[in-house]
Amino acid sequence: MTESQEQLINRISEKFQAIDQNPDVHLEGLVWAKPITYWDYILPDALLNLQVQRTTQPDEMVFIMYHQINELLFKMTLWEINQVSQSTSVSAPFFVEKLRRISRYFDMLSSSFDIMGDGMEKEQYMKFRNTLTPASGFQCAQYRLIEFASTELINLIDYRYRATIDRNTPYEHAYEHLYWQAAGKDHATGKKNTLIQLFERRYKGEFLQHMETYNTTNMWTRFKQLPSDVKSDPDLIQAMRHYDYTVNVTWVMAHYHAAAKYLGSAEATGGSDWRKYMHPKYQRRIFFPDLWSKEELENWGTNV
DSSP states (O other), rough: OOOHHHHHEEEHHHHEEEEEEHHHHHHHHHHHHOOOOOOHHOOHHTTOOOOOSSSSOOHHHHHHHHHHHHHHHHHHHHHHHHHHHHHHHOOOOHHHHHHHHHHHHHHHHHTTTHHHTTTHHHHHHHGGGGGTTOOOOGOHHHHHHHHHHOOOOGBOGGGGGGGGGOTTSSSHHHHHHHHGGGGGTTTTTOOOHHHHHHHHHHHHHHHHHHHHHHTSHHHHHHHHHHHHHHHHHHHHHHHHHHHHHHIIIHHHHHHHHHHHHHHOOOOOTTTHHHHHOOOOHOOOOOOOGGGGGHHHHTTTTTTT
8 A cells, every 4th residue: 555545544534533433334335336427426317307398389398498507507606695695704705706606607697598589489489388377487486595695685675665674674574575576466455466376385484584594694794794894895896796787687687688579568477567577677676785876776777
């Protein structure tokens, strides 16, 4: 045995002894372990069998796969955000690196709408979309978690009700006034359409839990907790602004224009008024409001 091999054996022994495990058992396990392969590790067979069409229209497959890719990118985004929110000590370089990764994911999402926008025949889409009612991309839970993890709740409240809500407001009450409730709730009567009822039946409990979890660990709060010299780092500020604008304007408007191309004057499959729900100039979704000038805030989403 070479000196290098002895050192490796000692390091392995130390590793397993530190967690009260017998190193010999784990070493013997390596003798019988199969060599890893790409297909065992990435599981493409499982991944490529997750696309199940509801119609005979070929372009429905494009629609399904495109949205599944979005979900994977949303998971990557949450993975990076949670490293910031759960870190005990956040430096400017660490924060910037995570924001840049997240922004690259949303840059990719923004530019990818051409895949769906130019990759489906409108005639086919208008046929298979009727089988999707009342399902909607609105019901993407991971996107809601990204919002909760990115900013303080007040910045996600419907603009009409922000003056009546503060940090002492119960989470249940704040939830009922989140901006996206406007996609299917009559605030005058409290009645919700099927789209939101089904969504809440599946995810409301999880959302309330995450609203509380991220209340003090969201990225905007973590940023404000940093020392003054770190908060004034120009690279960090630029990364924050880029992420905010990319998620809340660039990506949203790419989605908006893709929807407009296919839907025209039609309503969304879930029955929502998707124009007013989606367009940033109406709901003014802004994660990091203090990093924008008064003029930028006033003109949010109006120049796209």
